[in-house]
Structure formats: C-alpha cells, structure tokens
Amino acid sequence: MNKKICFITGANSGIGKATAVQLAERGYVVLIGARNESRGLQAVADVKEMSSSETVELVQIDLSLKASISHAVKEIKSKFDHLDVLIHNAADFDVSRKAPVLTAEGVESIWATNHIGPVLLTNGLLDLLKNSKQGRIIMVASQGLMLHPRMKVDLNDPEYQHRKFSVAKAYYQSKLAQVMYTYWLAKKLSDTAVTVNCIRVTNVKIDLNRYPDLSALMKFLYSIKSKFSISPEQMAETYTYLADDPAVSKTTGKYFNEKNEMVDSSAYSKEEKHWEELMELTKGYVAEGFSVKPSREGLSR
Template sequence: MMKKTCLITGGNSGIGKQAAIQLAQTGFHVIIGVRNLKRGEIALAEIKEKSEQNDIELLQINMSLKKSILDASLELKKRTDKLDVLIHNAADFDIARKKPEKSVDGIETIWATNQIGPVLLTGSVMNLIRKSEQGRIITIASQGLVMHPKLTVDLKDPEFEKRKFSVPNAYYQSKLAQVMYTYWLSEQLKYTGITVNCIRVTNVKVDTSRYPNISGFMKFLYSMKSRFSISPEDMAKTYTYLASSPDINTTTGKYFNEKNKTVTSSPYSLKKENIDAVMKLTLKYIEQNNFANTLHK
C-alpha cells in the first residue's frame, strides 16, 4: 500500500514537531515545512530519532512571503504525486513584539503568516490534494477565541495600521479568520472527497527559550500558565487524529477541541455574509482572481 503524504508547516518545533513524530509513527511520509533550514535539520534529526522512522524530509517555506510559498509549492510537486494531508500549523506569535512588522511583501506578518499564507498555499497545492483518495486540510485556531466572543475581523484595517497593535489582538483576529476560512473552504469543496476541519488549540506549555527578548515578568506569567497547560505531545494527538482517523473520513467544516470533540465558534464567525466578506478581503491580498475557480477543477 502506498504511503500517505502529509505536509505540516512549522513542523520543527512545539506541537508541529510532536505531530510530525506521531504521524511518522503512524506510517505517513512526513514533509516538514520550515523557514530556517539549519534549525530544520536539527529538528529533522530529532524527529527521525524519536519516531524511529526515516521517511521524513524538509521543505523550506516562509508562510509570510508569497514567493516562498509558490516556490515551495513547485518544489513539492517535484517530490510527490499527491498530498493526502495539509496541516497549517505554522503561526506568527512573537510575544516580544511591541509594534507591527511588515513582510517583504509589505503585509503585517501575523496577518500574512496566519491567514494569507495558508490560503495561498492551499490553492497552490490543491491539484496534489485532489489526487489523494481522501484529502484532508487542517487549519489551526486557538481556544483564546473563547475569551473574545465578540471579536471580528477588521475588514478596513486587518493590519493594525490605524488602530492600537498588540500581538494577542493581531493573533486572535488571524485565527478567527482561519476558522471562517475553514467553513468557506469546506463549502467550496463539498462536492469533492476533500475534507476541511479546524483545531481549537488549548493552552499548551510554551518554550520561552524561543523568545529570548521577553521580560522576566512575561516569563513568570507563562511559567504560571504552563501549570494549567497540556504538553505539545498531547495537543498533537488531535492533529494526528484529524489527519489519520477513518472515523472522520467524511467529516468536514467542523471545529475540534483537544479532546477530539466538535465545538462551536462565535456567532459572528458562522454567518455567511461575514465569512464571504473575510474571504473577499483575503483573496484581494493574494491577487488571484481565479482562486475560487481552481478549487472546482
């Protein structure tokens, strides 16, 4: 039987790395999307060692840059004939940042990495996903959205150019957009065998060594929070479940928690007119006028 192939972005650390280990153990050919090849090589060696599997490789991709995403998509098509699972794990959440940062494309990096990038990557590899017997697309959101039930995507200022910026606010907005993208894409693909589901990641222990510039007070807060958090390994089990379980072969357009149970998102995120407005905005960034049409080919 031919192995299934999974691409997981940001698979070199945290939940992504643990998911890569688990998926490799499950029998997947795992491709890890990484920004930095040097750090990726270190992670790759660890993943191979812990999973005791060798069918794992790296793919360089920066989810905040259109060219990097398109180049990675072309490279992926050279390496594999199909893509069974795409997990949009990579995210920008630099808790030390005080003001917005722009990508080379001129887009605020949290919005670019967490919303624009996943949409562009999905469209760019859709032909590979279509070749799978049962393709799966998995997006990632956050339980923190529960604390912001009235949050909306600011259609006029998604990049915080005219309003006060904070990393959490920018992050939660982008993750709300990802939930809405999940619903939109599942509807676009409803007559195919491809499923699209989202994971609501709960509080997970944070490796503060990844953020050397944060204050001692912030480190203290995160150490306290970690006491009530689950491990990346445990959270990754939901990634593995959604990527591999036969129980959800036809389940699509759903939102899952860390217990593999479906949950509900905010009323705002469920309204079709809001979903359509967010996706209209998103597709303007991509400048791919025929993007929706490519989903049906």
C-alpha cells in the same frame, strides 16, 4: 508511492514536531515545513530518530512570503503526485512585539503568516490534495478566541495600519479568520473527497527560550500558566486524529478541541455573509501578491 503523505508547516518544534513524530510512526511520509533551514534539518533528524522512520523530509517555507510559498509548492509538486494531509500549524505570535512588523513583501507579519499564507499554500496544493483518495486540510485556531466572543475581522484595517496595535488581538483576529476560512473552504469543496477542519488549540507548554525579549514579568506569568497546560505531544494527538482517523474521513467544516470533540465558534464566525466578506478581502491579497493591500472602503467593520 503507496505511503500517505503529510505536509506540516511550522513542524520544527512544539506541536508540529510532535505531530510529525506521531504520523511518521504511523507510516506517513512527513514533510516538515520550517523557515530556518538548519533548525528544519535538525527537526528532520530528531523526528527520524524518535519515530524510527526514514520517510521524513524538509520543505523550507516562510508562510509570510508569497515567493517562499510558491517555491515550496513547486518543490512538493516536483516530488509527489498527491498529498493526503495538509496541516497549517505555523503561526506568528511573538508575545514581546509592541508594534506591527512588515514582511519583506510589505504586509503585517501576523496577518500574512497566519491567514494569507495558509490560503495561498492551500490554493497551491489543492490539486495534489484532490489527487488523494481522501485529502484532509487542517487549520489551527486558538482557545483564546473564547475570551473575545465579539471579535470581528476588521475588513478595513486587518493589518493594524490605522488603529492601535495589540499583538494578542492581531493574533486572535488572524485565528478567527482561519476558523471562518475553514467553514468557507469546506463548503466550496463539499463535492470533493477533500475535508477541511479546524483545531481549537488549548494552553500548551511553550519553550520560553524562543522569546528572548520577553520581560521577566511575562516569563513569570507564562511559567505559572504552563502548570495548567498540556504538553505538545498531548495536543498533537488531536492533530493526528484529524489527519488519520477513519472516524472523521467524511467529517468537514467542523471545529475540534483537544479532546477530539466538536465545539462551537462565535456567532459572527458562523455567518456565511461574513465568510464571503473575509474571502473577498483575502482574494485581493492572494490574486496580486502580498504587496497589494486591497481597499475595503464600504465594508463595515
């Protein structure tokens, strides 16, 4: 197959779907990752129509579950001998959540979906990315991290088992981990043709219908916020830039905003010793599966 291939998780709506359209228009084979099969198939139909492309397929995947990730990896490998772009767009951020929710494999859902899942998926598809002439891995973080400049990944309790749960803090912790994973992985792959970069997503208009349990007050606040937000299509332009533009073919280990500009992250996130601590913790989950919760006694928070 001569066409470039891109796999986008969480591509059945929002920024992921908009990116799928843009890359399909550029001639890519686009694999739409979605948890829900019916929504995923509808997204495939929509993207095909909007892009006038027939090279759009569904890959059903739940990033919170090791079994689902393994199945998706096997499916992709059975069809393709290479992968040019992997975009980790899927995320768990239910703003109405008041307490931790465990997955079927026993791990707090936000930590599993937003950090451990992307690491597992990357591991599973890395050989296909290395088979590309120039593979690109794109992580996704959040501008909201700027409101938490002193945040650290709690190595002793990343799943909020023993501390007060906050859905926002759990989300931003997982996104901080993705920034650090970007830097760590870019260094590990520095002798390959695979690049790794991260996007700092700004305020983007969201579909409030996805959150039926949201309070009236929160819906009102989000409606105000949306007036100062960009569209999913506008944000997707940065995804497409990092996925396809020749200008960044050799750029790796960087953090980009919605204007395609390199930006800085927190001092904590840039220290290599913190990357190594995070990945030591992460490897405990990845090596044995999500049901194992590694003990981090002895590591400072």
